Amino acid sequence: MLNRKYSKVQLLGIRKTRWMEGHVILDEAQMLNWFFSFAGMGAVGSEVLKNWVLMGVGAGETGSITLADGDAVQAFNPTRQCLFRASDVGRSKVRSRAI
Secondary structure, three states, X not given: OOOHHHHHHHHHOXXXXXXXXXXXXXXXXXXXXXXXXXXXXXXXXXXXXXXXXXXXXXXXXXXXXXXXXXXXXXXXXXHXXXXXXHHHOOOEHHHHHOO
């Protein structure tokens, strides 16, 4: 029997795995309305931002993600950071990803 912590997992029909031990299962509605300020659009920051966007973090009516980075996209960025394209070279990292 799953404990109270995993009741949502059980209701969704997801099999409890060892990886889930100690992790909190979040409600999707909560993530949609989160507000985040995010500093740094480097290699790690780009991946974190991409994953948050794919998860729907800040996509609700009251949620948002605020980006801060003073750097411009350089020629080597598009090859190792998935958020930038060759056409973004020379532009601000934040402006090139702002919606």
